[in-house]
Amino acid sequence: MEALWLLCSIITTFFTSLTLSVLLILRTLFTRNSFYTISSSSNAVFLYEGTVWHERRRPVHHSFWYSVRYALFDLDHTPHAPPDHLSADDARQVAKTIGPVFLLTIPPSVGYEQNPLSLYYCYDMDGSARLLKKCIAEVTNTPWGERVMFVFEPNSDLVAKPLHVSPFMDMLGNWSIKANDPTDSLSVFISVQHPELGDYFVASLKAKRLSSASDHAMFFWLMPHKVALWIYLHALRLWWKNVHIIQHPRYTNPRYREEALIRDMKLKCNQALEWDKDKCWQADGHHTTKLADRKRWFKWRDAKWPWH
Structure with a gap:
């Protein structure tokens, strides 16, 4: 199903791009200020x-x-x-x-x-x-x-x-x-x-x-x-x-995103200059901050049909 959809997508994209390419070339030839310019x-x-x-x-x-x-x-x-x-x-x-x-x-x-x-x-x-x-x-x-x-x-x-x-x-x-x-x-x-x-x-x-x-x-x-x-x-x-x-x-492994977050937090622990392996705390100026509270921002977007 996914392979068939990919093939159909490639064919559709080909004809769409071919049509719009012809229109773009004509527009460029016959107008000085293209809509796309x-x-x-x-x-x-x-x-x-x-x-x-x-x-x-x-x-x-x-x-x-x-x-x-x-x-x-x-x-x-x-x-x-x-x-x-x-x-x-x-x-x-x-x-x-x-x-x-x-x-x-x-x-x-x-x-x-x-x-x-x-x-x-x-x-x-x-x-x-x-x-x-x-x-x-x-x-x-x-x-x-x-x-x-x-x-x-x-x-x-x-x-x-x-x-x-x-x-x-x-x-x-x-x-x-x-x-x-x-x-x-x-x-x-x-x-x-x-x-x-x-x-x-x-x-x-x-x-x-x-x-x-x-x-x-x-x-x-x-x-x-x-x-x-x-x-x-x-x-x-x-x-x-x-x-x-x-x-x-x-x-x-449906939890691969959560596991990536955990691995990234461990990387931040290892990169800290002063840290405790068990608690993963880092000295930051006059304060001590738990790196788990400063985790990197990630945002995922799911695949569209039919890949999801």
Whole structure:
């Protein structure tokens, strides 16, 4: 049933995107101001172009890269922010910051959206200067469409894996993640630390800011489709290399989300400078706080029919 639905979804997306692509090209040819165009003079949307790199080291070696295009939205000022994401106020509430919020994501294109990772950059203010304080990761898996959001320290953080992002990875790994302040260039690095396989997977995004693009719809044309194509293509290549397929944990361990929360709290205990193994207390200035009361914020979105 699920395989049939996936096939039908791919076929439907193909014809929808084909139709909208033809309309987009015609609109671009015959009108100067496309319905999809965001003015290149806007200072609320910044365009980036770069490379995504994936490397799996064990149990077999497999690596690939592809070029990618992203948009960085100033969520306080843009009227064209993509739907299905947090607002600036929502992100500030989650990150407990007071400054601007920027969203790095791939906008939908001709009826299709594919974003394995979107990032919110949440700032505090020091006078007139803004300081990157927190990031919020928004991870969506393929093909299930489940999503998890969590807050992390941008300079470096370790997060217990909270989502089944690949049928070739179990849930035992931890994500080591860091991201820089996006200016003329941006970078995001993620590695998976596994109790048996070690640091067996690395992914990175490196991109440069572009000066302008007259038509954002043409700039991002078929970009989400390209990302999906690489995901499915390399899943097939891993299967061909006899990498073991792991069933989604909702079928074998319905409490996997709760267990991820517990593992993440243990990670925070281990990262504390002064802590008690039994009680997991940390010295914080003049106070002593139980880390269980400061657990990381996670929010999950369930898969849609027929994956749930």
